[in-house]
Amino acid sequence: RTLAEMDAELVDCRRCPRLVAWREQVAVEKRAAFRDETYWGRPVPGFGPPDAAMLIVGLAPAAHGGNRTGRMFTGDRSGDVLFAALHAVGLANQATAVSRDDGLALRGVRVTAPVHCAPPDNKPTPTERDTCRRWIDEELRLLAPTLRSVVVLGGFGWQALFPALADAGWAVPRPRPKFGHGAHVVLANGQGQPLDVFGCFHVSQQNTFTGRLTPAMVEAVLADAGRAAGL
Numbered sequence: 001r002t003l004a005e006m007d008a009e010l011v012d013c014r015r016c017p018r019l020v021a022w023r024e025q026v027a028v029e030k031r032a033a034f035r036d037e038t039y040w041g042r043p044v045p046g047f048g049p050p051d052a053a054m055l056i057v058g059l060a061p062a063a064h065g066g067n068r069t070g071r072m073f074t075g076d077r078s079g080d081v082l083f084a085a086l087h088a089v090g091l092a093n094q095a096t097a098v099s100r101d102d103g104l105a106l107r108g109v110r111v112t113a114p115v116h117c118a119p120p121d122n123k124p125t126p127t128e129r130d131t132c133r134r135w136i137d138e139e140l141r142l143l144a145p146t147l148r149s150v151v152v153l154g155g156f157g158w159q160a161l162f163p164a165l166a167d168a169g170w171a172v173p174r175p176r177p178k179f180g181h182g183a184h185v186v187l188a189n190g191q192g193q194p195l196d197v198f199g200c201f202h203v204s205q206q207n208t209f210t211g212r213l214t215p216a217m218v219e220a221v222l223a224d225a226g227r228a229a230g231l
């Protein structure tokens with residue numbers, strides 16, 4: 001099936017009881033600033049073209065960001081940093097992301113997460129991570145013919161990604177590569193092209209407010225991954 005067909009099924013997923021309850025509770029209670037909006041309150045699918053050469057892997061949708069707007073990193077502070085950086089390196093047509101119909105288009109890049117529902121405190125349990133793996137496994141298999149590079153934002157995404165890459169046919173070294181900002185590994189694939197995987201600190205406020213992660217640092221990793229993908 002196609003990525004669009006997969007996403008149509010994904011948005012109805014209810015496999016994780018705690019996350020279903022949380023995403024729906026947040027959608028009802030809302031944040032005061034968004035009280036006139038209808039929250040999405042469902043699993044948030046990946047965003048970007050189905051023949052992407054580059055994939056960005058985050059953690060999970062933000063309660064009042066992706067869980068409100070229905071699009072990854074859209075309407076939250078992390079997304080402000082990510083999309084500004086994608087625009088700065090020529091991989092997005094605009095620097096901001098506010099809603100699903102804001103005109104944003106990514107050039108050869110798809111953005112996804114190993115957990116598709118907003119978790120309390122941005123912390124999915126290991127069981128929730130493993131339950132949601134079916135979706136990123138399938139997304140990776142569907143993207144495999146065109147995929148050349150991956151940028152992983154943060155250690156959670158890094159830990160979640162390698163088992164999924166192995167499921168999708170790439171040779172994952174043992175021991176697993178260690179996460180860090182600037183980490184870079186190249187994975188062989190028996191059937192197809194090698195894959196360049198890059199680590200980047202997560203674009204959350206926890207890192208950007210403190211200066212641990214600067215826009216220039218994000219742009220540098222995105223530019224490296226874009227070059228590796230031929231974009």
Ligand code: DU
Nearest residue numbers: 046047048049050104105106107108
């Ligand atoms: O419905 P569609 O225009 O084929 O787009 C599917 C999906 O991919 C949607 O989330 C927009 C996104 N997208 C993108 O981000 N960049 C593109 O160049 C084309 C589509």
Ligand code: SF4
Nearest residue numbers: 013015016043117132
């Ligand atoms: Fe389904 Fe993933 Fe959401 Fe769990 S986190 S309910 S597996 S979409």
